[in-house]
Amino acid sequence: MAKKKITKISEKLSKVNDSFTVNIYDNGFMIDVGGRNENDDWSNAKIMCTSLEQLIAIITEVTEMEQAG
Numbered sequence: 001m002a003k004k005k006i007t008k009i010s011e012k013l014s015k016v017n018d019s020f021t022v023n024i025y026d027n028g029f030m031i032d033v034g035g036r037n038e039n040d041d042w043s044n045a046k047i048m049c050t051s052l053e054q055l056i057a058i059i060t061e062v063t064e065m066e067q068a069g
Contacts, residue, residue: 012045015068
């Protein structure tokens with residue numbers, strides 16, 4: 001069974017840390033964001049982006065989310 005494609009940080013995290021990492025690859029980008037999930041457990045979300053526009057949308061979402069503390 002295929003995993004559901006995650007396209008938003010909020011699908012995995014309810015709160016985010018104060019930093020994130022972006023890796024640049026030949027075929028796109030990967031953003032890695034740490035924070036808290038809906039159970040208030042520490043978790044990480046790693047999302048592949050195939051375009052700069054998609055990456056910017058995710059970065060915008062992260063900056064608008066509540067911080068984990």
